Amino acid sequence: MERRTTTETAAGSGRLSGLGESARRPDGTLKVTGEFAYSSDLWLEGMLWGATLRSPHPSAWIRSIDTGPALAMPGVFAVLTHEDVPGEKFYGLDIRDQPVLAVDQVRHQGEPVAIVAADHPETARRAAAAIVVDYEEREAVTDPRRAAFDPSCPAVHPRGNLVRHQPVRVGSTFEADVVVTGEYEVGMQDQAFLGPESGLAVPAEDGGVDLFVATQWLHVDQDQVAPCLGLPKDKVRLTLAGVGGAFGAREDLSMQVHASMLALRTGRPVKMVYGREESFFGHVHRHPARMRYEHGATADGRLVYVKAEILLDGGAYCSSTPAVVGNAASLGVGPYEVGNVWIDAYGVYTNNPPCGAMRGFGAVQACYAYESQMDRLAAACGLSPVEIRVRNAVSQGSRLATGQVIDTPAPLADMLAELAAMPLPPPASPDLRALPGGVAQTTHGEGVRRGVGYGVGIKNICFSEGFDDYSTARVRVELAGDEPHVLVHTAAAEVGQGLVTVQAQIARTELGIGRVTVAPADTAVGSAGSSSASRQSYVTGGAVKTACEAVRARLDALRAAHPDLSLEEVLERFGPVEETREYRHRPTFPMDPVTGQGDSHTQLALCVHRAVVDVDADLGLVKVVELAAVQDVGKILNPLALEGQIHGGSAQGLGLALMEEIQVRDGRVLNPSFTDYLIPTILDMPPMRLSILENPDPHAPYGLRGAGEPPTLSSTPAVAAAVRAATGLDLPRVPIRPEDIALAPAPAAGAQSAM
Structure with a gap:
């Protein structure tokens, strides 16, 4: 086992950096200086602006739509409803249940009803507001x-x-010495x-559309x-524009069809940009969950059984709910x-906002519940939170609840021991600026407790349950001037995770050529799948590696046949060498619909967190003093980018623990x-204190293990557990709000929190 800590990472050596170095991101300087071109910066001469009219109701019949007032406004070029959809009226990731524009009813607040194209964004917005829709509200x-x-x-739907x-059904013993429920x-x-x-949709001469x-x-x-x-697919060409974050919400369509419809109707380029409020209605969110758990164990803390009911609210449309349910059940x-x-x-339809992919989907919700249960069990058995986990930790050779054997390194007990041995931060400073709430608080730290x-979290990496998970890469070596140059072309979306940098590092490592360009991602090359499930380094990295190996084999053959020629001379005489390859990971299988058994995942990743918090129990304010994490990543490809992923995932987990929640009342945001x-x-x-382990997965390219999602799982229950330890309160819900602490009944004297 090899280990890399944050203190051991070093900056790479610029454009010649290969795997294992902190190669500089080509977009990094542009982003921090504000010069990076995001999709909202797209511009074409003569373009129109699109806007969307959305339903104010979570559930209603549509009795009529009057577009006349909008069409009468100067500067308006088109107003379209469902009647103007030129092809199929419904789309969806898994089930095509979502209308392009509402047909006869709306199923959630914010559902698109009509779209407008105008010569100015404000004109488009005013025109959308002028459309008259007669709704008949319903329950x-x-x-x-x-x-x-x-x-x-x-x-909610006819089905x-x-x-x-x-x-998931395993075994038949559901009695134990110690039982905790929650x-x-x-x-x-x-x-x-x-x-x-x-994005920007541009009508093309062949009757198709180019969508950026x-x-x-x-x-x-x-x-x-x-x-x-x-239209046939070859007439709908997509190119990735600059992405300002994703985290799952861009897996589903938003303005893609709408902008394209307006561009084809008007014959002009059409740009659509959501404002912040519209963005909240224009994409899916993380499934809220209600969960009931029962854990049974021996008196010394060995798990005997687990019972659980996990209920996930998918909102108005399916999106990726089936996969989210599969993850929650299997993990x-x-x-x-x-x-x-x-x-x-269970995953269900409601008239709440649609929910779908978000970092760690399904596994995040379940992790919060089972980790809360492990703390309850530790207290009931008289063990520490670390010891209860060590006694029950999986290792290589263990079986998941689905029967799948963990056939790669899984040193969870060692990871927990290392985490527990890390020094704790010093006691709280008397300086008000270091206390929860800072100098704005109304106490002086009298009620602050640490x-x-x-x-602990376990997350599947890559797509699961038999999905054909692959990526395609085209690699070309040619002369650029008098130097060899590598062009890497994939459809993999760079959404901020540093994938462009990693692709270039792989090409430099495999081909030994320093000059590498990663072409813009588009549909002119085979699919790379989604930038989700922590999969792109695995599958697109694997595709680039495989394509580079094929190019290298051809170059080696040419040089062997012509030993007197240098690489530059070979390329000059025989021209560019190009290969396209697909890469697939080992197969997965659907979970049995009755027993839940099956090898549904291709790779599993572990991360463990420790959180230290200070809580002002009088005000309900929480300050996270430190997060420490140990994560096994198989192989470090880019140390600095990896650390950024762990920091970012931990931040989103902290947010879920303490502050982030879309407040929905009666279906309204x-x-x-x-x-x-x-x-x-x-x-x-x-x-943050990090320890990053390298235990290679023999089935994965370079032995790597996807790393972006696992920190999001384990950080949330760690923070919540720390708040419970400071307050003695049960706190069974996240995010933990100030009133959950400040207005909660005080624990009985001498009582120990059950969690």
């Missing part, structure tokens, strides 16, 4: 438990409210990327957009050995702005 289904289990509940039910809730978290949805857009999955966008436009007991499991995971908590939807800033993020 909104907003309680996911009622949607799932009450036969009298109205159906019923249940999207997926996935059981009910937990996870609120609706937003991906909160800083670059709102935007910020997305996570070019080819699946193409697969959905083309049928809605009534629902966490990285622990347990011989008896009874899990029921708590320490731990969290109450806080669609960054004034009211709070995300961690640099002042909220504490110092």
Whole structure:
């Protein structure tokens, strides 16, 4: 086992940097200086601006739409409704249940009803507001438990409210010496990327459209957009524009079909850019969850059984709910050995905002519940939070609840021991600026208490359950002037994770050529799948590696046949050498619909967190003093980028623990702005202590293990556990709000928190 810590990483050597170095990102300087061109910066002479009219109601019939007032406004070029959709009226990632524009009804607040193109963005917005829609409101289904289990509940869709039910059944022993139960809730978290949805659609001479857009999955966008436009896929060409963050929310369509429809109708380029409030309505969010858990163990803390019911609110449309349910079910007991499991995971339709992919989807919600349970169990057995986890930790050769064997290194017990041995930060400073709330607080630290908590997470890497998960890379070596040059072309979306840098590092390492260009991602090359599931370094990295190996083999053959020629002379005489390759990971299989058994995942990743918090119990304010993490990444490709991923994932987990939640009441969003939807800033993020382990996965390119999502899992329960330790309160819901602490009944004298 090899280990790299943050103190051992070093800056790379510029454009010649290969794998294992902190190669400089080509977009880094442009982003920090404000010069980077995001999709919202796109511009073409003569372009029009698009705007969307959205439903104010979570559930209503549409009786009529009058576009006349909008069409009468000067500067308006087109006003379109569902009647103007040239092809299929519905799209969707898994089930095509989502209308391009509302047909006869709306199923959530913010659903698109009509679109407008005008010569100025403000004109487009005023025209959209001028459209008159006659709605007949109806009962909104907003309680996911009622949607799932009450036969009298109205159906959000004709097929019923249940999207997926996935059981997991193992063993038959559900009695134990020590039993702890708990009910937990996870609120609706937003991906909160800083670059709102935007893009530019340009009508083409062949009757098609060229779409420049910020997305996570070019080819699946193409697969959905083309049928809605009534065009063959080769006439819908997508190019990745500058992306200002994603975290799952750009897997689904937003303005892609709308801008394209307007461009084809008007014959002019059409740009659409959402404002911040519209962005909250224009993309999916993390599924809120309600979970019931029961853990049984021996008196010395060995798990005997786990029972769980996991209920995920998918909102109005399917999106990726089936996959989220699969993840929650298959990983629902966490990285622990347990011989008896009874899990029921459900995903349901409601008239709440649509939910889909967000960093760590499904696994995040389950992790919060099972880690809270492990703390309850530790207290009931008289063990420390670390010891209860070590006694039950999986290792290589262990079986998941699905029966899948962990056949790669999984040194969880060692990771926990290393984390626990890290020195704790010094006691709280008397300086008010270091206390929760800072100098603005109304106390002087009298009620500030410190708590320490731990969290462990296990996350699947790459797509699962039999999905054909692959990526395509085209690599070309040619002379540029008098030097060899490598061109790498994939459709993999760079969404801020540093993938462009890693592709170039792989090419330099495999080909030994310093000059590498990564072409803009587009649909002119085969699919690379989505930039999600921590998969791109694995599959697109694997594709680039494989294509480079094929190019190198051809170059080696040419040089062997002509030993008197240098590489430059070979390229000059025989021309460029180019190869295109697909890369697939080993196969996965669907979970059995009755037992939940099956090898559904290709790779698993572990991360463990320790959180130290100071809590002002009188005011309900929390300051995270330090986060420490140990994560196994298999192989470090770019140390600095990797650390950034762990920091970023930990920040989103901290946000879910303490502040981030879309407030929904009766199907309506109450806080669609960054004034009211709070995300961690640099002042909220504490110092982080990292230990990054390298235990190679023999099945993966270079032995790497996807790293972007696991920190999001374990950071949330670690922070919540630390707050519980400081306050003695149960706190079964995240995010933990100030009133959950300040207004909670005080624990009984001498009582120890059950969690």
